[in-house]
Amino acid sequence: xxxxxxxxxxxxxxxxxxxxxxxxxxxxxxxxxxxxxxxxxxxxxxxxxxxxxxxxxxxxxxxxxxxxxxxxxxxxxxxxxxxxxxxxxxxxxxxxxxxxxxxxxxxxxxxxxxxxxxxxxxxxxxxxxxxxxxxxxxxxxxxxxxxxxxxxxxxxxxxxxxxxxxxxxxxxxxxxxxxxxxxxxxxxxxxxxxxxxxxxxxxxxxxxxxxxxxxxxxxxxxxxxxxxxxxxxxxxxxxxxxxxxxxxxxxxxxxxxxxxxxxxxxxxxxxxxxxxxxxxxxxxxxxxxxxxxxxxxxxxxxxxxxxxxxxxxxxxxxxxxxxxxxxxxxxxxxxxxxxxxxxxxxxxxxxxxxxxxxxxxxxxxxxx
Amino acid sequence: xxxxxxxxxxxxxxxxxxxxxxxxxxxxxxxxxxxxxxxxxxxxxxxxxxxxxxxxxxxxxxxxxxxxxxxxxxxxxxxxxxxxxxxxxxxxxxxxxxxxxxxxxxxxxxxxxxxxxxxxxxxxxxxxxxxxxxxxxxxxxxxxxxxxxxxxxxxxxxxxxxxxxxxxxxxxxxxxxxxxxxxxxxxxxxxxxxxxxxxxxxxxxxxxxxxxxxxxxxxxxxxxxxxxxxxxxxxxxxxxxxxxxx
Numbered sequence: 001x002x003x004x005x006x007x008x009x010x011x012x013x014x015x016x017x018x019x020x021x022x023x024x025x026x027x028x029x030x031x032x033x034x035x036x037x038x039x040x041x042x043x044x045x046x047x048x049x050x051x052x053x054x055x056x057x058x059x060x061x062x063x064x065x066x067x068x069x070x071x072x073x074x075x076x077x078x079x080x081x082x083x084x085x086x087x088x089x090x091x092x093x094x095x096x097x098x099x100x101x102x103x104x105x106x107x108x109x110x111x112x113x114x115x116x117x118x119x120x121x122x123x124x125x126x127x128x129x130x131x132x133x134x135x136x137x138x139x140x141x142x143x144x145x146x147x148x149x150x151x152x153x154x155x156x157x158x159x160x161x162x163x164x165x166x167x168x169x170x171x172x173x174x175x176x177x178x179x180x181x182x183x184x185x186x187x188x189x190x191x192x193x194x195x196x197x198x199x200x201x202x203x204x205x206x207x208x209x210x211x212x213x214x215x216x217x218x219x220x221x222x223x224x225x226x227x228x229x230x231x232x233x234x235x236x237x238x239x240x241x242x243x244x245x246x247x248x249x250x251x252x253x254x255x256x257x258x259x260x261x262x263x264x265x266x267x268x269x270x271x272x273x274x275x276x277x278x279x280x281x282x283x284x285x286x287x288x289x290x291x292x293x294x295x296x297x298x299x300x301x302x303x304x305x306x307x308x309x310x311x312x313x314x315x316x317x318x319x320x321x322x323x324x325x326x327x328x329x330x331x332x333x334x335x336x337x338x339x340x341x342x343x344x345x346x347x348x349x350x351x352x353x354x355x356x357x358x359x360x361x362x363x364x365x366x367x368x
Numbered sequence: 369x370x371x372x373x374x375x376x377x378x379x380x381x382x383x384x385x386x387x388x389x390x391x392x393x394x395x396x397x398x399x400x401x402x403x404x405x406x407x408x409x410x411x412x413x414x415x416x417x418x419x420x421x422x423x424x425x426x427x428x429x430x431x432x433x434x435x436x437x438x439x440x441x442x443x444x445x446x447x448x449x450x451x452x453x454x455x456x457x458x459x460x461x462x463x464x465x466x467x468x469x470x471x472x473x474x475x476x477x478x479x480x481x482x483x484x485x486x487x488x489x490x491x492x493x494x495x496x497x498x499x500x501x502x503x504x505x506x507x508x509x510x511x512x513x514x515x516x517x518x519x520x521x522x523x524x525x526x527x528x529x530x531x532x533x534x535x536x537x538x539x540x541x542x543x544x545x546x547x548x549x550x551x552x553x554x555x556x557x558x559x560x561x562x563x564x565x566x567x568x569x570x571x572x573x574x575x576x577x578x579x580x581x582x583x584x585x586x587x588x589x590x591x592x593x594x595x596x597x598x599x600x601x602x603x604x605x606x607x608x609x610x611x612x613x614x
Binding site: 002003005006007009010013014017018201202203205206207208209210211212 | 421422423443446447449451452453454455456457458459460461462466469470471473474475476478479519528
């Protein structure tokens with residue numbers, strides 16, 4: 001027991017004294033969350049748009065007023081002609097031009113259908129989509145308000161109703177994504193690197209020759225990183241709810257529970273990687289390219305898995321972060337309970353058991 | 369079993385596939401002696417030492433270390449040996465005292481024993497003023513002495529050293545050997561591998577390994593006589609040039 005505590009204490013010293021790494025590990029998620037939080041409020045709030053209104057009737061003007069009244073858009077220009085659109089967008093400040101055709105009010109009231117044209121700067125496709133969705137939402141609302149609900153046949157434009165995230169707030173995807181990524185980074189890479197460091201510096205041999213139990217070695221190596229990752233999880237959750245107003249709708253206990261399973265698996269993976277190489281650099285490269293990239297690409301938080309080719313979709317099933325990301329999003333954002341994510345929890349548990357088993361086995365055979 | 373022997377091997381062999389790294393070596397190390405293990409790189413020194421320390425399971429043969437069988441009682445062996453590698457195995461980002469504390473605990477000393485042994489160690493090395501110094505800031509010679517002292521902090525029966533003086537200047541090496549003599553004087557058996565031939569002269573007896581086999585084993589004096597030369601360097605050269613692999 002005393003060996004164990006001495007080892008944990010040593011690990012904690014390593015972590016605390018390497019303050020640069022510590023700063024990066026805790027700093028990255030904080031910076032990401034802050035940056036995202038503020039960048040979001042600058043970009044999608046008060047986005048500059050232009051209006052080209054051929055109707056200039058009562059309906060069109062009230063629509064424009066309503067758009068201006070929203071916090072999302074700022075109308076900076078009223079254009080005169082179609083030719084001016086391209087010039088305005090090319091300057092880059094104005095992200096979208098809304099064209100209201102002539103006879104907007106007439107069309108809407110008498111033909112039950114009117115059209116709006118949105119010309120968007122597509123250089124940032126994500127933002128363009130977001131802007132279009134915002135405008136659609138405002139138009140819907142405008143419709144409901146001016147014409148009343150019984151005027152439903154009078155359609156301006158139909159838009160999807162977004163469940164859970166009606167404003168399409170990206171931090172709802174982003175926060176669980178950052179959590180998955182950072183936990184993967186801390187647990188897998190840090191564990192792998194710290195063990196390989198012992199090998200590289202020659203301490204490993206001495207430890208193996210000592211009466212210390214290899215199992216105690218593994219546990220005391222992984223323990224501090226487990227604590228560190230739970231601390232980081234807490235920081236991210238707190239920051240995102242305090243600063244970004246991302247709700248934590250589900251059970252906090254469930255979030256931590258699922259995270260523990262995921263983190264243990266990541267630690268196991270780190271241990272497995274540490275048995276593959278004797279150089280810190282290599283361990284880092286394996287962790288980064290072998291884990292970080294697939295985690296980013298196939299967990300579904302950056303690129304929708306549904307739109308990938310089938311082989312890649314199948315491949316994504318092998319990425320633990322995908323299941324973790326889904327569970328966290330389900331619990332945090334949708335407020336779902338354990339009965340809705342038991343399948344994901346089960347899959348994560350299988351991953352964790354497999355990784356830990358392999359790492360124990362590898363550790364033992366290394367002695368032979 | 370002979371109670372006077374710290375290490376006893378009989379036909380100890382280690383094969384990796386077709387490659388025989390250690391080929392049926394047999395020798396005894398007497399309690400308290402300084403036993404040198406010489407050989408060119410790749411001669412099988414490290415593999416042999418690893419088997420004796422319980423890090424590697426022999427393919428064939430018998431061996432007992434501190435009276436314990438390497439197959440059955442690897443855990444008992446670990447309790448009774450100290451180990452110092454070429455790289456010293458100290459943690460650069462821990463202080464002198466933290467290193468002492470950590471390894472003493474790993475070797476199974478309790479709090480009181482750690483304090484006692486640690487204090488004694490510091491006084492002997494004259495490092496009392498440096499207890500809060502990071503090991504990274506110590507000169508190489510001090511690190512080496514500290515590493516050796518830590519390797520024997522639990523008063524093991526045998527201490528294994530795998531090229532402990534690599535990359536150290538001659539003066540420091542000499543001082544280091546004085547420490548080895550001290551340890552040997554209090555009854556600790558010293559098993560040391562080296563490829564410095566002047567160090568071989570310091571040993572009570574040396575074994576010279578060539579291609580996984582022990583080609584010669586005797587005191588430096590007898591070996592020199594046997595090979596009609598006036599230095600261990602020459603003895604080693606005569607044997608080592610027969611090597612097929614290197």
